[in-house]
Amino acid sequence: MRAAVIKPTLFLPLLSLLTDHGHAAPTILDLADLPFNEDNRLAEHIFAYPAGACATLIDSDKTMKDGHHGHKFVALDGEAYNDVFGHLQDVPNSPPTTANSFHDCLAVCLEKGTNQSVVARPLPHRYWQYGEKDDEGEMVEVDAINSFFGSDSCGRVEYGFVNYHTNPIKLYWIDFDGQPKFNQVLGVGERQTSFITTFVGHKFQLYDSMPNEDALTNEMLYEVIVPNAGVVGIKNFAVSHIPEEGLEDKVRQTLNTEWTRHLKVKRTFSPLGFSKGRLPDDMYASMGAFYYNNRNPPNKVHEEWTKMKGVFVNYWETDCNFIQIPWRLKKRWQKRLKELTEVWAGVELDITDMYGMREYTQGARLLTHVDRVTTHAASMIVNIAQENVTKPWTVEVHDHADRLHEVVMEPGDIVYYESAKALHGRNTPLYSGNYINLFTHYRPLGDPEWYTRDNPENTPEPLMDVGECRLTGQIDEYSHGAVTCDNNAIGPHLSPKMFTANSGEDLFLWWKSVGPEEKESKIVGEVSSREEL
Numbered sequence: 300m301r302a303a304v305i306k307p308t309l310f311l312p313l314l315s316l317l318t319d320h321g322h323a324a325p326t327i328l329d330l331a332d333l334p335f336n337e338d339n340r341l342a343e344h345i346f347a348y349p350a351g352a353c354a355t356l357i358d359s360d361k362t363m364k365d366g367h368h369g370h371k372f373v374a375l376d377g378e379a380y381n382d383v384f385g386h387l388q389d390v391p392n393s394p395p396t397t398a399n400s401f402h403d404c405l406a407v408c409l410e411k412g413t414n415q416s417v418v419a420r421p422l423p424h425r426y427w428q429y430g431e432k433d434d435e436g437e438m439v440e441v442d443a444i445n446s447f448f449g450s451d452s453c454g455r456v457e458y459g460f461v462n463y464h465t466n467p468i469k470l471y472w473i474d475f476d477g478q479p480k481f482n483q484v485l486g487v488g489e490r491q492t493s494f495i496t497t498f499v500g501h502k503f504q505l506y507d508s509m510p511n512e513d514a515l516t517n518e519m520l521y522e523v524i525v526p527n528a529g530v531v532g533i534k535n536f537a538v539s540h541i542p543e544e545g546l547e548d549k550v551r552q553t554l555n556t557e558w559t560r561h562l563k564v565k566r567t568f569s570p571l572g573f574s575k576g577r578l579p580d581d582m583y584a585s586m587g588a589f590y591y592n593n594r595n596p597p598n599k600v601h602e603e604w605t606k607m608k609g610v611f612v613n614y615w616e617t618d619c620n621f622i623q624i625p626w627r628l629k630k631r632w633q634k635r636l637k638e639l640t641e642v643w644a645g646v647e648l649d650i651t652d653m654y655g656m657r658e659y660t661q662g663a664r665l666l667t668h669v670d671r672v673t674t675h676a677a678s679m680i681v682n683i684a685q686e687n688v689t690k691p692w693t694v695e696v697h698d699h700a701d702r703l704h705e706v707v708m709e710p711g712d713i714v715y716y717e718s719a720k721a722l723h724g725r726n727t728p729l730y731s732g733n734y735i736n737l738f739t740h741y742r743p744l745g746d747p748e749w750y751t752r753d754n755p756e757n758t759p760e761p762l763m764d765v766g767e768c769r770l771t772g773q774i775d776e777y778s779h780g781a782v783t784c785d786n787n788a789i790g791p792h793l794s795p796k797m798f799t800a801n802s803g804e805d806l807f808l809w810w811k812s813v814g815p816e817e818k819e820s821k822i823v824g825e826v827s828s829r830e831e832l
């Protein structure tokens with residue numbers, strides 16, 4: 300009864316009263332007071348909303364309870380409120396002091412695993428606001444706050460299973476009475492990976508389908524209480540670490556083929572065929588959290604490299620790992636990255652492909668190549684994370700005049716590139732640690748034959764002649780303009796080795812010259828000119 304006559308300024312004592320009784324979420328003024336782990340990552344999923352009147356309203360709603368869907372409830376005030384909500388449009392600059400209905404409130408879901416530096420920047424779909432304006436300018440509810448809480452903006456997640464056991468596996472959901480409910484059979488291999496839609500905290504068990512018909516009497520191969528959006532491998536893809544026979548011949552052949560392929564693409568989009576950019580904070584937050592939450596086995600598995608796929612990645616001498624992305628999350632990322640890539644390429648694009656996250660490990664090399672021509676016109680490399688990388692591991696991209704550029708990336712950096720046209724690779728072995736990338740691909744809207752076209756008007760001219768170039772920095776200085784050319788449109792990434800390829804054979808010599816065995820030896824031809832400085 301007292302609450303009815305209380306003035307808004309007196310809400311705080313009321314709240315602390317509630318806290319004493321354990322009904323209200325804690326209020327924080329500083330986001331640093333959220334639970335972060337020793338890696339400075341958010342340690343729990345958080346459901347957050349404005350302190351004061353909204354918090355009172357939300358805390359009293361029985362359909363959303365602290366701890367439900369594995370989310371901790373937190374009320375935000377002061378700086379914390381501003382950091383998370385302040386950048387949104389039409390949002391009051393402090394928590395509302397009265398709230399007659401949810402209409403007056405806001406909410407957000409912050410994902411466990413998010414880097415502390417971007418914790419206040421979740422993707423737009425993770426915010427809840429009352430609704431949208433209709434034609435008359437009246438607000439209409441689009442999604443009730445409690446359905447938002449149970450949606451894939453928050454508590455509902457996609458979780459995937461990839462089976463590397465020798466037999467099919469049977470997946471069971473364990474219901475709230477502890478009873479197994481058959482869900483589906485999982486076939487073997489990446490192509491048969493299955494993503495289900497479930498909720499944080501739900502439990503699943505996976506049983507061998509052999510030898511008994513009733514799988515529940517067979518070996519239980521895995522059990523999981525879903526912690527977040529993710530994917531898990533049951534056992535692992537077996538990669539043989541047998542040296543490739545006749546490796547040099549295969550590499551030479553491959554590089555000759557790639558050289559020929561890159562010449563067949565007519566259409567260009569940009570002066571150099573690539574450029575460097577940066578993920579928006581909310582994409583960095585989302586991608587980084589997904590990676591962090593799935594960075595260890597059994598979530599990451601070996602990438603399925605076999606002899607059939609060629610020698611592009613030296614999988615026979617280093618571990619090359621893979622983390623798949625759930626479908627709906629992938630769609631959101633693809634759409635968002637498409638907008639960025641369209642600005643870069645200057646044309647409207649169709650989404651064609653997003654590969655998962657590839658983890659390279661110490662000693663990894665990626666042969667110079669171009670991507671599939673019909674689908675990979677304008678693409679993006681995203682560096683998701685690096686662990687213990689002590690020397691920069693550059694991505695090598697050849698521009699439209701086949702000059703080599705070497706680009707250094709930090710987590711959250713992107714490299715746009717014309718992936719069927721601009722030869723690219725990472726021939727220098729990764730010196731130490733793990734390096735995690737994601738690749739996404741687009742092509743001009745409705746045009747699978749884009750590569751046969753002439754450039755439309757207003758396409759930037761490919762940068763061919765840049766005059767004389769000189770090494771003005773250090774031979775191991777990357778992405779900092781170590782090479783100065785008469786025309787500085789060449790940018791800061793030209794390789795200090797000043798290598799220009801004129802043939803597949805040149806690409807082969809480059810591969811040899813930067814490889815592990817050849818570090819000390821002299822190199823022949825074009826490649827050598829600066830190597831010996």
Ligand SMILES: *[C@@H]1O[C@H](CO)[C@@H](O)[C@H](O)[C@H]1NC(C)=O
Pocket residue numbers: 338339340414415416710711
């Ligand atoms: C968080 O992001 C910042 C900015 O990119 C970066 O410097 C930092 O290393 C990241 N922290 C973690 C724990 O990954």
Ligand SMILES: *[C@@H]1O[C@H](CO)[C@@H](O)[C@H](O)[C@H]1NC(C)=O
Pocket residue numbers: 686687732733
């Ligand atoms: C990075 O190096 C440290 C120290 O050698 C090690 O403890 C840690 O496990 C390494 N991290 C990864 C992800 O390899």
